[in-house]
Amino acid sequence: MHAWIAKQQYLIDFTLSSLARRKAKNFGLLLVYTLIVFLLASVMLFTHALRHEAAHLLEGAPEVVLQRMVAGRHDLIPPGYLERLGRIRGVQHKEGRLWGYYYDPVVKANYTFMVPGKENIATGTLVVGAGLARARGLAVGNVISFRSYAGNLFPFSVARILPQDSELVSADLVLMSEGDFRRFFDIAPGYFTDIALSVANPLEVRNVATKLAQQFPDSRPILREEILRTYESIFNWREGIVLALASLAILAFAIFAWEKASGLSAEEKREIGILKAIGWETGDVIKMKFWEGALVSLAAFLIGYVAAYLHVFRFSSALFTPVLKGWAVLYPRFELTPVIDGFQVATLFFFTVFPYAAATLVPIWRAAITDPDSVMR
Amino acid sequence: MSAIVCSTNPMTTSTRPSYFVIIVLTCASAVFIATFGDALFLRSRRDAALGQMREMVTQLQLTDLCLFTEARYTRHLSQADLHSAFQDHPHGLEHFPTGSLVPPPAHLTATHARLDSQTAVPD
Structure with a gap:
């Protein structure tokens, strides 16, 4: 050897x-x-x-997101739509989401404006993503103004900046109160961007989506498994x-x-x-x-x-x-x-x-x- | 060959290139194995941040990663209108660079059933 x-x-x-x-x-x-x-x-x-x-x-995304389609385009959920959903068996929890896009001409970037469902944000304040704060040079307490699509200027003060570790999901987020969101985008009460649904039995998600598509022909259900795919x-x-x-x-x-x-x-x-x-x-x-x-x-x-x-x-x-x-x-x-x-x-x-x-x-x-x-x- | 093996080598042990290469490759192998250990270390260190992000996704009901923010249909790929990207033609890539890397939806590129060979009456 x-x-x-x-x-x-x-x-x-x-x-x-x-x-x-x-x-x-x-x-x-x-x-x-x-x-x-x-x-x-x-x-x-x-x-x-x-x-x-x-x-x-x-994996933490909503199990089903329901969009409403008008002439082949994504449209707002009208009042009463959410209530009608409650009659579908298997739907455990439903919540209207409010979110949208805003183009900021100052830095030529797109932001995602959103109303958090489970967090209360004071009127006139914002919680912003770390990427946005970096692009605009924002710190907690700073005031930032956005011009709405109606042409009005809305000043907001920055209440909090989301953690830098979470930029992969939150870099461009702007979280605001429901009232501010509706005023800024001129969306009447009762209207939502889309609806997030949770289903009691995970095996029933497809059946629920089929029922939704049948009962709401103008809807487009997006399943979590489709998002992952x-x-x-x-x-x-x-x-x-x-x-x-x-x-x-x-x-x-x-x-x-x-x-x-x-x-x-x-x-x-x-x-x-x-x-x-x-x-x-x-x-x-x-x-x-x-x-x-x-x-x-x-x-x-x-x-x-x-x-x-x-x-x-x-x-x-x-x-x-x-x-x-x-x-x-x-x-x-x-x-x-x-x-x-x-x-x-x-x-x-x-x-x-x-x-x-x-x-x-x-x-x-x-x-x-x-x-x-x-x-x- | 046996002559080579048995011959006296003028090189001392420390100057033999084989020793140098064996040491270098052993070190490189050790670093290679260490990458797996480092991966475990980094994973344990970033677990908290990952958990925080997962919690944020659940709390805010987020549906997409914030990877491509240049257009609404690239920011929320899973929520975009079915016809927003590739709206000019199923194979016509839109003008954002991301569009050259995101495939068109399968239903837009699906070919029609080939029925020409099954028809009894020619067109």
Whole structure:
């Protein structure tokens, strides 16, 4: 056993000396290889963690949201609608929601105005999201004015700023009292934006939605499972888009690596010929090249993966922010909770390490079984 | 090969490149394993904030993440009008960059049933 280890060590020594002779080329290969692993691992870690976080957070969303449609567009719930819903069996709790959008021309950002159902906010005051407070430079006690769609100016004082940790769900929120909301948007009492429903038996949610659709043909019930599915499909789509873009880089790398791994240079062929001439066996030459492939690919995987982990979970995925941000002015600052799927990491390891290690072996075997004299010529 | 193994090596143990590489790869492997430990640590540290956000979602009855705030149908993806995005054409992406990354609803892209081969009378 000791002799076997010593032999492998000598082979590694020889391999490293051989790699050092073509320093620039091999270092370039390692760098590109590491970058590819970094990119793939970053996308994988980011989307998996975001998908997990979205699913966890939106588990708390209303079980059914009922919208009213007029001429194919979302419209306000009229008075009396909410009362009629109470007759549907299985509906445990129903509540009209008041929320809407406001475009702030000062910073050219969209805010979500909302009336919290379970919290009383004093008239003339606001509770704002941390992202909005940052964009407008607000602090508790400051006064901010918004011009309503009717053209009137409404001054509000900031009572509280929502925690920075919750920006992923609250960066653009403006919470206000029901009276202020109705006055600001000129919405008459009894009207609501939509209705949130909770259902006693979770297995009955679909049946309740079917009943709602039958009894209120102008309604559009949105189930929590649909909300979760929406985000699941978006993150799958986004991951796919990024990977599709990255596939060009991966393809370029594959061609480069294949050329490097499978096409032996004249110098490498001569080296193999000399080794065979001085007594190396075919198996030893193959082992030497195996170590070359294994060391390069293993180093690239380890460095690339660790860098991706740090990028996503320690540096808030700084490189992905421009992609996610789009044209949005308000973008939440958030730190993802690390959720690592061992199977995904194993898959990444398999598809990044093994192909390269395998690609190095075939041409070496071909060169190693030929006559040393003809290889050296 | 045996000649190589048995030959006296002029390199001392400390200068052998294999030792250097083994140490580097062992350290890199240790850091790789440490990322899993770090993930557990960060998760326990961010548990409180995650719980707070979950509580906020329940209290305020929120339905969407605040990821894309540039338009109403990207801010509340799950609540948007069915025809707000992609309103010009099912495959025509609207002008916000987010639209290039959000897929059109399936019912807009569904193809019609192919009935031409089943008709008895040609058109």
